[in-house]
Amino acid sequence: MDHLSSTPKHPLLASLPDASPLKDFSASQLEQTAAEIRDVLCNLLATRTAHFASNLGVVELCLALHCEFDFRKDRLIWDTGHQIYPHKLITGRYHDFPSIRTQGGLMGYPNPDESIYDLFMTGHAGSSVSTAVGLRSGDQLADQRDRRTVAVIGDGAFPSGIVFEAMNHAGETQNDMTIVLNDNKMSICHRVGAVAQYLDRLRGNPFYTGLKQEVVKLLDQIPMFGDPVERALAQMKEGVKAGLLGGMLFEELNIRYVGPIDGHDIPLLRKYLAMVKGMSGPVLLHVVTEKGHGYKPAAADPVFFHTPPAFEDRDGIPVHKSSSGMPPFTTHARDAIAGELKANPRASVITAAMCQGNKLEPVREQFPDQFFDVGICESHAVAFAAGQAKTGARPIVDIYSTFLQRSYDQIFQEVCLQDLPVVFMMDRAGLTAPDGPTHHGTYDIGYMRLFPNMIVAAPAYGEEVGMMLKFAMSQDHPLGMRYPKASAMKSDQPLPEVELGKAHWVRTGSDGVIVAYGAMLENALEAAEMLQGELDVAVVNARFVKPIDEDMVRQSIEQGRFVLTVEENTIVGGFGAAFLESANAQRLETRNVEVLGLPDRFVEHGDRDGLLDQCGLSPRAIADRCRQAVQGATPVA
Numbered sequence: 001m002d003h004l005s006s007t008p009k010h011p012l013l014a015s016l017p018d019a020s021p022l023k024d025f026s027a028s029q030l031e032q033t034a035a036e037i038r039d040v041l042c043n044l045l046a047t048r049t050a051h052f053a054s055n056l057g058v059v060e061l062c063l064a065l066h067c068e069f070d071f072r073k074d075r076l077i078w079d080t081g082h083q084i085y086p087h088k089l090i091t092g093r094y095h096d097f098p099s100i101r102t103q104g105g106l107m108g109y110p111n112p113d114e115s116i117y118d119l120f121m122t123g124h125a126g127s128s129v130s131t132a133v134g135l136r137s138g139d140q141l142a143d144q145r146d147r148r149t150v151a152v153i154g155d156g157a158f159p160s161g162i163v164f165e166a167m168n169h170a171g172e173t174q175n176d177m178t179i180v181l182n183d184n185k186m187s188i189c190h191r192v193g194a195v196a197q198y199l200d201r202l203r204g205n206p207f208y209t210g211l212k213q214e215v216v217k218l219l220d221q222i223p224m225f226g227d228p229v230e231r232a233l234a235q236m237k238e239g240v241k242a243g244l245l246g247g248m249l250f251e252e253l254n255i256r257y258v259g260p261i262d263g264h265d266i267p268l269l270r271k272y273l274a275m276v277k278g279m280s281g282p283v284l285l286h287v288v289t290e291k292g293h294g295y296k297p298a299a300a301d302p303v304f305f306h307t308p309p310a311f312e313d314r315d316g317i318p319v320h321k322s323s324s325g326m327p328p329f330t331t332h333a334r335d336a337i338a339g340e341l342k343a344n345p346r347a348s349v350i351t352a353a354m355c356q357g358n359k360l361e362p363v364r365e366q367f368p369d370q371f372f373d374v375g376i377c378e379s380h381a382v383a384f385a386a387g388q389a390k391t392g393a394r395p396i397v398d399i400y401s402t403f404l405q406r407s408y409d410q411i412f413q414e415v416c417l418q419d420l421p422v423v424f425m426m427d428r429a430g431l432t433a434p435d436g437p438t439h440h441g442t443y444d445i446g447y448m449r450l451f452p453n454m455i456v457a458a459p460a461y462g463e464e465v466g467m468m469l470k471f472a473m474s475q476d477h478p479l480g481m482r483y484p485k486a487s488a489m490k491s492d493q494p495l496p497e498v499e500l501g502k503a504h505w506v507r508t509g510s511d512g513v514i515v516a517y518g519a520m521l522e523n524a525l526e527a528a529e530m531l532q533g534e535l536d537v538a539v540v541n542a543r544f545v546k547p548i549d550e551d552m553v554r555q556s557i558e559q560g561r562f563v564l565t566v567e568e569n570t571i572v573g574g575f576g577a578a579f580l581e582s583a584n585a586q587r588l589e590t591r592n593v594e595v596l597g598l599p600d601r602f603v604e605h606g607d608r609d610g611l612l613d614q615c616g617l618s619p620r621a622i623a624d625r626c627r628q629a630v631q632g633a634t635p636v637a
């Protein structure tokens with residue numbers, strides 16, 4: 001990377017203090033800026049995994065938006081936020097860009113701490129239209145009506161229920177705002193659902209294909225700006241166009257529909273953005289882009305290139321830097337799910353648009369009737385699973401821990417209150433490393449164990465994933481199991497059967513006990529190894545947090561001089577808290593019990609091992625805590 005050399009490789013980007021000079025750039029300078037952005041993106045991917053195809057696809061849209069609006073004052077929300085890189089590059093962060101997604105560096109998502117151009121720290125899909133409606137409403141309350149509001153939302157995020165809640169609101173209140181629908185025909189995987197089909201029909205409409213260009217030309221002769229009469233005419237004109245050209249779903253909700261237009265044509269985008277900016281009430285501008293645009297391999301395979309592993313481009317061919325190691329928990333989960341679907345035709349797996357991340361593509365191919373991708377609609381996914389379970393089906397909701405938060409009330413009402421046997425496989429439970437606080441799955445132990453009827457467990461070994469899923473499918477209650485984005489260790493001895501609420505004593509020892517929950521067992525065992533000859537420490541694989549193994553709690557407190565509980569989850573309401581609750585209920589002395597977990601603050605992005613070490617959860621840090629614990633241990637009378 002030679003971004004910072006004296007003759008910058010990206011002279012236009014390097015010259016931008018913020019986005020304000022862009023509006024004076026010539027058309028060819030804007031084209032060059034677009035090319036520079038794409039070059040930066042390719043250089044970045046040569047060094048690390050990052051969001052790629054989505055960013056390539058919004059380059060022109062991003063430039064056009066910043067030309068037509070001034071987002072130091074106007075309001076811009078990029079839905080989800082994974083396509084924020086071009087925006088970062090032109091809003092004063094080009095020189096820091098090589099640090100993106102590394103600890104202490106730029107975040108891979110919008111971050112208000114980095115720039116006034118970023119309003120919300122986000123990473124979850126779907127909220128942009130709601131926050132934009134709120135921003136507009138707040139600005140109106142402050143009598144700052146000259147501040148424009150724009151939400152850019154992808155076609156994958158668009159069918160989320162909350163978007164329709166927001167449009168329902170905006171259609172009635174008629175707040176001035178622009179919703180840019182970035183339609184690239186893709187979510188991470190191919191988009192699904194009836195809204196997607198509707199967008200396909202809109203794409204095929206005459207406006208886009210040019211069949212009715214003559215009509216549009218006539219309409220274009222109506223002046224657009226100037227006095228209020230002209231503005232009213234312009235609005236009427238757009239109304240006529242929309243009626244002629246589609247978008248009735250939105251029009252019926254009192255949201256003006258304009259488009260679809262080519263999202264890679266900067267002058268055209270500018271023209272339309274300038275126009276919708278002048279319209280009153282909510283307007284939806286339908287923009288058609290290509291995910292991966294400008295880099296052929298990414299455009300040809302946008303699923304793989306959503307977040308590809310680091311690669312080098314050799315004459316147009318991406319050569320990936322290989323990674324090796326033990327298979328991740330996700331692979332074990334996928335195989336276990338396939339086994340359950342094969343064994344029981346009434347078993348099903350449900351994903352909320354994360355087929356690729358959950359490595360479920362082979363399951364989708366092999367069991368098309370038992371596989372359900374509901375799109376980015378987590379609340380629906382869980383209520384849908386409850387419906388299936390009510391009929392006697394055995395649904396498995398395969399979902400990232402952080403995204404399951406979107407379904408909290410459905411877990412409560414539709415699943416737990418009815419005591420339905422829905423299995424939640426919570427992937428990415430723990431630190432998700434470069435994605436950071438929006439994606440860390442560090443709350444699920446607390447939020448799952450709160451509700452009556454729920455069984456909450458975690459496998460520690462790769463082979464334990466399948467054992468635990470088999471156990472889960474035999475239960476008549478909801479069950480949640482968590483595992484991180486990490487490779488899974490293999491046990492060197494046969495594992496005991498999974499029994500409800502029973503822990504597994506993996507290693508004996510007389511000085512103290514480390515009770516590990518889930519994948520933290522690996523670090524606990526390494527810590528115990530490190531202490532060999534110094535301290536004799538027992539290690540327990542807790543397996544369950546609910547019901548917790550009460551005998552294990554009592555034995556570990558009574559047996560050693562100290563107990564450390566270890567979890568990759570916030571300490572608030574987590575495994576350690578459950579351990580202490582159980583000890584308290586058994587009237588056990590807890591002064592020598594220490595809870596190790598993630599602190600009660602949002603943990604930044606970085607690499608998992610580094611972050612774990614910083615949070616006191618690396619093998620080294622756990623071993624140190626054992627040494628301190630044994631010194632500070634108070635004899636229990």
Ligand SMILES: Cc1ncc(C[n+]2csc(CCOP(=O)(O)OP(=O)(O)O)c2C)c(N)n1
Nearest residue numbers: 054123124125154155156157186187188353
């Ligand atoms: C609530 C939630 N669920 C799932 C995801 C994972 N996710 C991130 S981007 C994405 C696809 C979004 O598609 P789209 O909005 O069309 O953007 P594109 O990548 O096509 O530009 C998904 C499923 C998420 N970020 N948030």
Ligand SMILES: CC(=O)[C@@H](O)[C@H](O)COP(=O)(O)O
Nearest residue numbers: 080082123307357428435485
């Ligand atoms: C933006 C988003 O939410 C996803 O793209 C997420 O970053 C994927 O995470 P994994 O790479 O862990 O599947």
Ligand SMILES: [Mg+2]
Nearest residue numbers: 154155156186
């Ligand atoms: Mg899309």
